Amino acid sequence: MLPFILNNRWVKPESPEGTVLLDFIRTDQRLTGAKEGCREGDCGACMVLVGRLKHGQLHYTQNVSCLLPIAAVAHCHVVTIEGLNRQTLSPLQQFFVDEYASQCGFCTPGFIISLTAYLLNGTQMDDEEALSYVDGNLCRCTGYSSIRRALSKLNQTYGAELIDYSVPAQRIRRLIELNLLPDYFSYMEKQLQTPPRQPSGQPLTKDDGARTIVAGGTDLFVQQADDLREHKLAFMQNTRGIVIEDNRCYVDAAFNVQELQNHPQLQHHFPRMHQWFRLIASMPVRHRATVGGNIINASPIGDLSVWLLALDVTVVLQNGRRTREIPLKDFFVDYKTLAMTEDETVQLVYFDLPRENYFFHFEKVCKRTYLDIASVNGAMFLRTREERIDTIHLALGGVAPVPLYLKQTVHFLQGCPVTADTIHEALRILESEIQPISDVRGSADYKRLLAGRLLWAHLYPYYPDLVEKEVL
Amino acid sequence: MSPTADHNLHVSGTARFIDDIPVRRDTLYAAVLTSQKAHARITALDTAAAGRQPGIVRIFTAGDIPGDKTIGNIFQDEPLLASDEVVYRGEPLTLIVAETMRAARMARKFINVQYDELPAVFDARQAYDQGRLIAPPRTFVLGDVDKAWPQCDIIVQDRVESGHQEHLYLETQGAYAYMNDHLLKVISSTQSPGAVQKMIARILNIPMHLIEVEAPRLGGAFGGKEEQATNWACLCALAAYNLKRPVKLVLNRREDMNYTGKRHAYTSDFKIGLNRDGKILAYEVFMFQNAGAFADLSTSILERSLFHAANSYDIPNVKATAVSCRTHLPPNTAFRGFGGPQAMFVIEAALDKACHAMAMDKLSIQGKNLLQSDSVFPYGMGAKSDGARRCWQSAMDIYQTDSRQKALTTFNRKNRRFKKGLALMPICFGISFTSKFLNQAGALVHVYNDGSVRISTGAVEMGQGVNDKLRAVAARVFSIDEERILLDTTSTARVANASPTAASTGSDLNGMALKTACEIILSALKQFVARCHDIDDPEQIILNNETVQVNGQSIDLSWDKLIQEAYLERVDLSAHAFYATPHLFFDRQTEKGQPFAYHVYGTGVVEVTVDALTGTYTIDRMGIVHDLGKSLHTQADLGQVEGGVAQGLGWMTMEEIIYSDEGKNCTDTLSTYKIPDIQFMPDDLQVEFIEASGRDSGLFHSKAVGEPPFMYGIGVYFALLNAIRAFRPNAETYYSAPLTPEKALFMLTGQNNKQNVSEKKLTLEKKKY
Numbered sequence A: 001m002l003p004f005i006l007n008n009r010w011v012k013p014e015s016p017e018g019t020v021l022l023d024f025i026r027t028d029q030r031l032t033g034a035k036e037g038c039r040e041g042d043c044g045a046c047m048v049l050v051g052r053l054k055h056g057q058l059h060y061t062q063n064v065s066c067l068l069p070i071a072a073v074a075h076c077h078v079v080t081i082e083g084l085n086r087q088t089l090s091p092l093q094q095f096f097v098d099e100y101a102s103q104c105g106f107c108t109p110g111f112i113i114s115l116t117a118y119l120l121n122g123t124q125m126d127d128e129e130a131l132s133y134v135d136g137n138l139c140r141c142t143g144y145s146s147i148r149r150a151l152s153k154l155n156q157t158y159g160a161e162l163i164d165y166s167v168p169a170q171r172i173r174r175l176i177e178l179n180l181l182p183d184y185f186s187y188m189e190k191q192l193q194t195p196p197r198q199p200s201g202q203p204l205t206k207d208d209g210a211r212t213i214v215a216g217g218t219d220l221f222v223q224q225a226d227d228l229r230e231h232k233l234a235f236m237q238n239t240r241g242i243v244i245e246d247n248r249c250y251v252d253a254a255f256n257v258q259e260l261q262n263h264p265q266l267q268h269h270f271p272r273m274h275q276w277f278r279l280i281a282s283m284p285v286r287h288r289a290t291v292g293g294n295i296i297n298a299s300p301i302g303d304l305s306v307w308l309l310a311l312d313v314t315v316v317l318q319n320g321r322r323t324r325e326i327p328l329k330d331f332f333v334d335y336k337t338l339a340m341t342e343d344e345t346v347q348l349v350y351f352d353l354p355r356e357n358y359f360f361h362f363e364k365v366c367k368r369t370y371l372d373i374a375s376v377n378g379a380m381f382l383r384t385r386e387e388r389i390d391t392i393h394l395a396l397g398g399v400a401p402v403p404l405y406l407k408q409t410v411h412f413l414q415g416c417p418v419t420a421d422t423i424h425e426a427l428r429i430l431e432s433e434i435q436p437i438s439d440v441r442g443s444a445d446y447k448r449l450l451a452g453r454l455l456w457a458h459l460y461p462y463y464p465d466l467v468e469k470e471v472l
Numbered sequence B: 001m002s003p004t005a006d007h008n009l010h011v012s013g014t015a016r017f018i019d020d021i022p023v024r025r026d027t028l029y030a031a032v033l034t035s036q037k038a039h040a041r042i043t044a045l046d047t048a049a050a051g052r053q054p055g056i057v058r059i060f061t062a063g064d065i066p067g068d069k070t071i072g073n074i075f076q077d078e079p080l081l082a083s084d085e086v087v088y089r090g091e092p093l094t095l096i097v098a099e100t101m102r103a104a105r106m107a108r109k110f111i112n113v114q115y116d117e118l119p120a121v122f123d124a125r126q127a128y129d130q131g132r133l134i135a136p137p138r139t140f141v142l143g144d145v146d147k148a149w150p151q152c153d154i155i156v157q158d159r160v161e162s163g164h165q166e167h168l169y170l171e172t173q174g175a176y177a178y179m180n181d182h183l184l185k186v187i188s189s190t191q192s193p194g195a196v197q198k199m200i201a202r203i204l205n206i207p208m209h210l211i212e213v214e215a216p217r218l219g220g221a222f223g224g225k226e227e228q229a230t231n232w233a234c235l236c237a238l239a240a241y242n243l244k245r246p247v248k249l250v251l252n253r254r255e256d257m258n259y260t261g262k263r264h265a266y267t268s269d270f271k272i273g274l275n276r277d278g279k280i281l282a283y284e285v286f287m288f289q290n291a292g293a294f295a296d297l298s299t300s301i302l303e304r305s306l307f308h309a310a311n312s313y314d315i316p317n318v319k320a321t322a323v324s325c326r327t328h329l330p331p332n333t334a335f336r337g338f339g340g341p342q343a344m345f346v347i348e349a350a351l352d353k354a355c356h357a358m359a360m361d362k363l364s365i366q367g368k369n370l371l372q373s374d375s376v377f378p379y380g381m382g383a384k385s386d387g388a389r390r391c392w393q394s395a396m397d398i399y400q401t402d403s404r405q406k407a408l409t410t411f412n413r414k415n416r417r418f419k420k421g422l423a424l425m426p427i428c429f430g431i432s433f434t435s436k437f438l439n440q441a442g443a444l445v446h447v448y449n450d451g452s453v454r455i456s457t458g459a460v461e462m463g464q465g466v467n468d469k470l471r472a473v474a475a476r477v478f479s480i481d482e483e484r485i486l487l488d489t490t491s492t493a494r495v496a497n498a499s500p501t502a503a504s505t506g507s508d509l510n511g512m513a514l515k516t517a518c519e520i521i522l523s524a525l526k527q528f529v530a531r532c533h534d535i536d537d538p539e540q541i542i543l544n545n546e547t548v549q550v551n552g553q554s555i556d557l558s559w560d561k562l563i564q565e566a567y568l569e570r571v572d573l574s575a576h577a578f579y580a581t582p583h584l585f586f587d588r589q590t591e592k593g594q595p596f597a598y599h600v601y602g603t604g605v606v607e608v609t610v611d612a613l614t615g616t617y618t619i620d621r622m623g624i625v626h627d628l629g630k631s632l633h634t635q636a637d638l639g640q641v642e643g644g645v646a647q648g649l650g651w652m653t654m655e656e657i658i659y660s661d662e663g664k665n666c667t668d669t670l671s672t673y674k675i676p677d678i679q680f681m682p683d684d685l686q687v688e689f690i691e692a693s694g695r696d697s698g699l700f701h702s703k704a705v706g707e708p709p710f711m712y713g714i715g716v717y718f719a720l721l722n723a724i725r726a727f728r729p730n731a732e733t734y735y736s737a738p739l740t741p742e743k744a745l746f747m748l749t750g751q752n753n754k755q756n757v758s759e760k761k762l763t764l765e766k767k768k769y
Helices: A021-026 A091-098 A110-119 A127-133 A145-164 A168-177 A183-193 A256-261 A264-269 A273-277 A283-288 A293-297 A304-310 A407-413 A420-433 A444-459 A463-471 B006-011 B101-110 B125-129 B145-150 B195-204 B230-243 B251-260 B298-307 B340-358 B361-366 B387-398 B399-414 B466-478 B508-534 B559-568 B634-653 B708-727 B741-749
Strands: A004-006 A008-013 A047-055 A056-063 A077-079 A210-215 A231-235 A243-245 A248-252 A316-317 A322-327 A331-335 A345-352 A358-365 A376-383 A389-395 B028-034 B040-046 B056-060 B090-097 B113-118 B139-144 B154-161 B173-182 B182-187 B209-215 B247-250 B266-272 B279-294 B317-326 B420-430 B439-446 B455-456 B485-486 B541-544 B547-550 B553-558 B574-582 B585-587 B592-595 B600-611 B617-627 B684-690 B736-739 B762-766
Touching: A004 A183, A047 A183, A056 A077, A056 A110, A056 A168, A056 A183, A056 A283, A077 A183, A091 A110, A091 A145, A091 B006, A110 A127, A110 A145, A110 A168, A110 B006, A110 B634, A127 A145, A145 A168, A145 A243, A145 B634, A168 A183, A210 B298, A231 B559, A243 A264, A248 A293, A256 A264, A256 A273, A256 A283, A256 A293, A264 A273, A273 B439, A283 A345, A293 A304, A293 A345, A304 A358, A304 A376, A304 A389, A358 A444, A376 A444, A389 A407, A389 A444, A407 A420, A420 B056, A444 A463, A444 B741, A463 B145, B006 B090, B028 B173, B028 B230, B040 B090, B056 B101, B056 B230, B090 B230, B125 B266, B125 B279, B125 B317, B139 B298, B145 B266, B145 B279, B145 B317, B154 B340, B173 B230, B182 B195, B182 B230, B195 B209, B209 B251, B230 B247, B266 B340, B279 B298, B298 B317, B298 B340, B340 B361, B340 B420, B340 B634, B340 B708, B340 B736, B361 B387, B361 B420, B387 B399, B387 B600, B387 B617, B387 B684, B399 B420, B399 B600, B420 B485, B420 B708, B439 B508, B466 B485, B466 B508, B466 B634, B508 B541, B508 B559, B508 B574, B553 B559, B600 B708, B617 B634, B617 B708, B634 B708, B708 B741
Parallel strands: A004 A077, A210 A231, B028 B247, B154 B736, B182 B209, B279 B317, B455 B485, B617 B684
Antiparallel strands: A004 A008, A047 A056, A047 A077, A243 A248, A248 A345, A316 A322, A316 A345, A358 A376, A376 A389, B028 B090, B040 B113, B056 B090, B139 B317, B154 B266, B154 B762, B173 B182, B173 B247, B266 B279, B420 B600, B439 B455, B439 B574, B541 B547, B547 B553, B585 B592, B600 B617
């Protein structure tokens, strides 16, 4: 196993590399500040900071340690709540105490970690942004009001000042000066640049047979953590990032969802993207979850898959030196069945960036708006020319065994004007294309009803009068 | 905040919960194998193959229990380990003890259980029809409803459903047990160390003095660890006592959600009659409680449903009947509000229905019928307080509900897609255990000779802030700095026979005992000072801000010096004291009496916005006026109100337990069972505290706060209905909580899917109206 820095010292785990970080820090290292609340990344009680070198700079994100195999933090700086503690409380900790923002205290370390990630990375430094950093933390006691008061106080005290520090190393230095981070953070970047030498004769990674390929693992480790513990893992590497050439956007399969959300050029093309992506999982999970992982997982309610279907992306598959391409809408064959062989891996997706006269819209309906799995989700791409539909792509999740591209509905709408008649006819076709089932996320009747309503909801921002007249 | 307060440990992650305690070197780990059938005869239970798995030390079955094989506080009807028959999915069958947790859990699949399936019942009404009752029905009567119906101008009746609710304490159930010479020490995440001790003694057949149960702190409980922490502590104790090695048993989330009971689902029928002025003349209700497979605390919870059947309303004729029905689900249990919320939801639904039928404003009807000082509750106790009206009026004033209503109407007129709704929720909640004997508490105080103080009571700190309140009590009596005071963990060795920390009474009962214990020491100190300074009347002496004063004049005697001198003069600096709430009585034959020390009142205002296109909604604002008496600790009290409201809102909106036709919990993870997150809660949530009752109530005239605020959340159901009606005036609304976006969309679109509301009979009798 490769070493990593746990708080302020290098550790070299001897546990199997599929062991989740939470078990390693709690059991092997006896650091019990991170708690086990759910083991599925839904409560945030096990939150840790993970610092990684990117282009020589150290960037920290908050991650749920219950879904993070230790092999994924090789040569990283992992920070638990113990790694933030000093002799006296930090101002952030003190605000929590002052505002009575802990009751039973079980979730509290997770909140402190997430808000430390906010201090390290926040750009707006307002309460809304601070809230977005704790979107993966649940508290059952406080009702969150006192936590909101604590984070407001944090912003009032430090927000305006920190906004000026945008370079990570400078931000870290300032946070240390403000007593918001311990001193040792100042030399972590250098430490990571010079990892401890391995004893000679032992290769860094020993390739001894089959490895399980893991992207973010945010669903894999929910479903199969016990089995994966003993597996050798191979991690998808994001080597290409996002490349835009000739108006075509190529996204590495290992690109994570949070980076996608933050991408300035994509935000330019999809101005509400930031808002929509906040509906997908939570920030700590988005930091790990990848574009390719979401596709490969083939979950019928995959938010990103639905999004990508409506962008009509093409998937690039690789098998050794051979590559081939397949439109995403042809890639999902049946429940968790993909049009690919076992030897192939998803390398890239690409799509053409839209030009003028287009609308893009995403909707997700679930019991809880944030950090929930959709009852039905949907996305629409629409471009009109001379009052008629020039191009349309429609995708729905939660209504079929796969994330569904509505081929027939799309086919019908092509060339039609956006009128009540055409939409009603489109809905009739849509009805025939979907086969929702009843489950904990809603009855089949409900999902059927929602599927139609989401089409109206997609149209609402652009054709409000039409929608109001027809269904409201 | 005192540096010795728990909060400093919370924020640095150093507060230890059961799973964080450093384990002893030879510790074993236990996992439980539970029934996979809701109702079946066990025809074979073969553990041999599992026993041969690596790391397995021992597998316990029912036959290995040396003492009584059943547990339970009210009725001892629950087998610790099932043997012949299983009656719910998740019922423990065997306890597997291994060298590692992983080995213990993995061995489960090697245990061969053969079931002979039997018919199962999951619905309370069906269980009732089959005569499957935990106890006979009970009825509370005031006046005579049958004589009142003819006087009514309008009578409506309907059915009301409310679902199960998962506690979702973030710390799952767990225990750690080991032998220490003769003593069996059990550290348990329990609200009831005393009950755990008693049950362990029962199943091991040893006296209670050989068992010490300690609850260090709980990572949330909300009633879920009042009765249901006992099973795990008993199992853990059984293994540790037998194997003479430390044993740890901590459930993971999925196990916890599958094995433990929830807030009881209720289904009720009501009939309510009003005169044309909107005065409620009669209310009749029949509540079916889904108890699950064993009694647990269901009969007590049912009793509280009856106590709160009329909520804050003065109704001259009431007939409330409730029955606890035995089904094949995990035994349901205490949860904040303890049956009160379920009953209050019914009366609010009844008023909603009546007002809608009469086309009258619900606010005016609610306001008109609130309790007054001379009102009498259906159980015979007088209200003797106008708290309900004072809170209501304050809420109307502070939150300007009239102008808010107007603003909402304007908004709704201008907007087609988004509609807003508002509702008010008055609450009235009785404080005391309704089992009289539980209203007792003990406290033990040590003043060390350096002037520092250490306190033990029977109260368990689970986040509710009882330790902060108790610290405030001792600091006030001694008039010393809070930094001098440490609150101990809760242990049966220090305070014996303690009642559960429950029923919102933790601070009241334990605080009163603590106050008395501190006063005993204070009195000894005063007598000592009087002796030393030749003062005739020790009452001329007071302690003020760490110094001794005689007749208002400071003498040169600080707390430190006083204690040191008192110690040298052999003054007893320790005391134990006891408290039993006076004047409580209740006659279960007549169902009349004075079951409560006092009542807590309040009113919540809630505003929502519904998206008529998708059925999703947001909670925009909440305002609360809450009767707190004189708060002992404002931040702790505020936290209880805000946190209670959040749980109440969750219960009414998104928290939905779904059992399959086979009795399997389909919502046994956090990805399928949703609780409020930070973004669900309204940005604007204001809480105003008032002293509404004007009567002596609890400790230093403070009032209990744990449970009552939960019920403000009920208002959201009716705010949502109002918003839905603003879109679709004749929407066929019904009363089936939680009101998920699914139900909202069906109501908004007029598509019928009354999921849980089966055979809904709409009988609206309009007479003379």
